[in-house]
Amino acid sequence: MSRLLAAWCALACACADALRVGVGIADVTGPPAEIGFMGYANFEQTGHGIHLRQFARAFVLEDEESSTRIVFVSVDAAMMGNGVRKEVIKRLQKRYGELYNEHNVILSGTHTHSTPGGFLMDFLFDLPILGFVKETYAAYIAGILRSIVVAHTNVQPAKMEYGETEILDANINRSPTSYLRNPPEERAKYQYDVDKTLAQVRFLAGGEVLGVINWFAVHPTSMNNTNRLISSDNVGYASLLCEKALNGNTTLPGKGRVVCAFASTNLGDVSPNTRGPRCEFSRARCDQERLLCTLPKERCFASGPGRDMFESTRIIATKMFDAAMKVLKQPGEDLTGPLGIVHQFVAMPNQTVSPYDPVTETFNETAKVSGCLPAMGYSFAAGTTDGPGAFDFTQGTTTSNPLWNAVRDFIAEPTKDDIECHAPKPILLATGRAKFPYEWQPRVVSCTVARIGGLFLAAVPGEFTTMSGRRLRSVVAKTSGAKRVVLAGLSNIYSDYIATPEEYQAQRYEAASTIFGPHTLDIYLNKYKELTDAVLKGSAVSPGPQPPDFSELLITLVPPVLWDAAPWGKEFGDCVRQPQPQHGWGDVVSAAFVSGHPRNSIRHGRWYATIERLESEQDDAWTIVATDADWETKYIWIRNSKIMGTSTAEIEWEIPEGTPPGTYRIHHYGNYKYILGGIYPYHGFSDSFEVT
Ligand SMILES: *[C@@H]1O[C@H](CO)[C@@H](O)[C@H](O)[C@H]1NC(C)=O
Ligand SMILES: *[C@@H]1O[C@H](CO)[C@@H](O)[C@H](O)[C@H]1NC(C)=O
Ligand SMILES: *[C@@H]1O[C@H](CO)[C@@H](O)[C@H](O)[C@H]1NC(C)=O
Ligand SMILES: *[C@@H]1O[C@H](CO)[C@@H](O)[C@H](O)[C@H]1NC(C)=O
Secondary structure, eight states: OHHHHHHHHHHHHHHGGGEEEEEEEEEOOOOOEEEEBSSSOOTTOEEEEESSOOEEEEEEEEETTTTEEEEEEEESSSOOOHHHHHHHHHHHHHHHGGGSOTTTEEEEEOOOSBSBOOOSOSHHHHGGGTBOOHHHHHHHHHHHHHHHHHHHHTOEEOEEEEEEEEOSSSOEESOHHHHTTSOHHHHTTOSSSSOOEEEEEEEEETTEEEEEEEEOOOOSOSSOTTOOSBBOHHHHHHHHHHHHHHHOTTSOTTOOSSEEEEEOOSOTTEESOTTEEEETTTOOBOOTTTTOOOSTTOOEEEEOSSSSHHHHHHHHHHHHHHHHHHHHHSOOEEOOOOEEEEEEEEEGGGOEEOOEETTTTEEOTTOOEEOOOOOEETHHHHEETTEETOOOGGGGGGOSOHHHHHHGGGOOOOOHHHHHHHTTSOEEEOTTTOOSSSOSSOSEEEEEEEEETTEEEEEOSSEEOHHHHHHHHHHHHHHHOOSEEEEEOSBSSOOOEEOOHHHHHHOOHHHHTOTTOTTHHHHHHHHHHHHHHHHHHTOOOOOOOOOOOOTTTOOBOOOOOOOOOOOTTOOTTOEEEOOOSEEOTTOEEEEEEEEOOGGGOOOTTTOSEEEEEEEETTTTEEEEEEETTSTTEEEEEEEEETTTTEEEEEEEEEOOTTOOSEEEEEEEEEEEEOTTSOEEEEEEEOOOEEEO
């Protein structure tokens, strides 16, 4: 190993000057009202405001010697889809020609479950959102593009360092019985049933931190399926804390120079709800499959460690932030070195490969296994303990989703081959056979391996479970000889979960959602070995089949905004409920305003709400101390009457400890849609109040 290390060092020293890095951050917040959230598949979980805005955090890396470029973007969204990526690349090419293309752009979703959906195009994924939502799609494309453009224009000579630490009390395995199906010899290599390591890459220029990427395996499901305010959840808040710490605590969210991402990795079976699953009323320990909750209508779900979901989010975020800051302060391993990247689209059902033996860590060349057409198993409908009873498919006759009712009968029956291929999974939805109205789940996925100096990064198109991720990292490490390997989750295309073949036998949620059958992981292990080899040798791989394009077929049932109106005698922006005149630290100040529909304009980086402090009475000069993207604020939008078009914006500010005494006010901004056409901006203030 020391010889290898020496080799990397030699490389690093020789090429240290060749690495150039740019970072960029941009607002990608989706439409904040009336659009379904992506993740829990809960038809009733639609947005009505903002707690934490969504951001895209971009890292553009350039190796001057080989003129290789790599783009990595961590996006506060449930996942990424091929339609969004394709459009981002198309627009990048308009500006920069062939510099950025399908081979070198990695978009990785953080997997927050509290952000607007409808951007994926595959029918099953957009179904709970009532189909495709152009507004979400456009918002994500615009924000991601902007973050990359900012990073592109800031590219400068940089060094790359690696560090890591353990966080012991921020994640648990939510399918521990499935994990136990993995061979004991393999499990004996690991102390825990989830990864506890926070891996960190930081880029430095002139001794200063330019940007940081942290990977820690945890579902951003601290906010549960009753939340209706847009939130980047635990990882998003950790990023905001880290960026405030690195840019100064008065920097507004998304406005700092230094960017700090907490990106997704092998989080498939990993929950942040560390108190574990309990029955809703009796508080007895439970398990969603063993139905230990016996009271009528009692559900089993996980929560904690806080009193409520907001406090839980804050606690998990703070643990990750503290760990990242600790690593940042320690000396890092210099991994600066040459860049390389290969990408391939892979038709999963068409693959036949040698299975992997996790005990001997070898592929059995004499045996062959294959992928299946996509299908979902029954346990998928039960949901997880992070979001129980998600799709109520088994009682499909009276669901509240009109889109589901309309297409229910078009789902194809699985064939005998499908049933055999997926066994022991009982097929609930033969999504790979469904042709109406268009593809339900992808068959073609996106696979990337990047070499970033001494680090190998495997970007995967879904949610690898803990052990699946460990196997993948181990194959990439063994093939590349690299000491550091990270897995970037939910990248480019979303194809649900990837459980190990052993976990698959248990058919819990993650296995039921492993859509290409029991050997899905074996296919990936073979593929990433091949891609890693290609990066090492600098050889080209075939681009693979293009995923199909459904952009002409998309269905949406999301109604448009019709019009807005102010109540009689009022104007848009009028403050209709004033804050109390005096407040102290820890108080929640709130005000209500006559509002337009927030879907009228996406207001990226321009806010719906700010909190302002009076700097100079003489000049009537106010400075913004917090925005609707800050933890301390909540922007809540309420439709009063759809027919009249009236609505209210409620803005809350929880005054943080340490807030300087002074005069403050709440400022609301928006856009209204005039009944005879046209969209117009408005704004309004509350009366001022004192913080003492
Ligand atoms: C900024 O905020 C962080 C997190 O709350 C805190 O740890 C740090 O001390 C603050 N820094 C300054 C300079 O106030
Ligand atoms: C969600 O969290 C809230 C507390 O913030 C709690 O009252 C509610 O029961 C939770 N629901 C689920 C389904 O987890
Ligand atoms: C996969 O296999 C099917 C059936 O054999 C074939 O129709 C299809 O063209 C193949 N797809 C790709 C991308 O190779
Ligand atoms: C490899 O697979 C073949 C065919 O399934 C099987 O007979 C053999 O025992 C396997 N070899 C090892 C080392 O597991």
